[in-house]
Amino acid sequence: MKKNNAGTEEVIDIFLSEEKFPIAFKAKVDELIGQGWEEAEAREWIPKVTFQMELYYSVDQGLFMVEAETVESIAIFNPYSGDELEECEDSIIEQADSNYYCCPKCGSTDVHIKAWVGLNTSKYIGTAEEERIWCPHCERHFEPVTVEEFKTDGPTEEEGEE
């Protein structure tokens, strides 16, 4: 399972009322007292706070919710399977972006390279001798550059090959 991308989270607001959720309420009170709050202050403050819960569905197992604020900052585990949720696509692209190869003319990272692939397994074996990339947007072959190089050097003057 993956974490939801920013902006696509499905969120439910929860208020911790002492009558409805006495166990969770008590745990939150104890947490705040541990942080130096007065008990009366904590009891007054907690019911006013909105907890934004992010909803996840683990197929064949069930729903679970995680505080939306924590999803971005810590590792989240599927409580049914114990598996860690993968980072959302947004943050993978953000992290890898500057090392990605792109078209030196238009900067697109949607570029292709010829490769050897197992005929029966479709398993990737390695790149073919041809090291040039194909940009489907420019419809030309180029020497690849990284996104970082593209940002520094700007688009190439080269026309590329068909």
Ligand SMILES: [Zn+2]
């Ligand atoms: Zn291009």
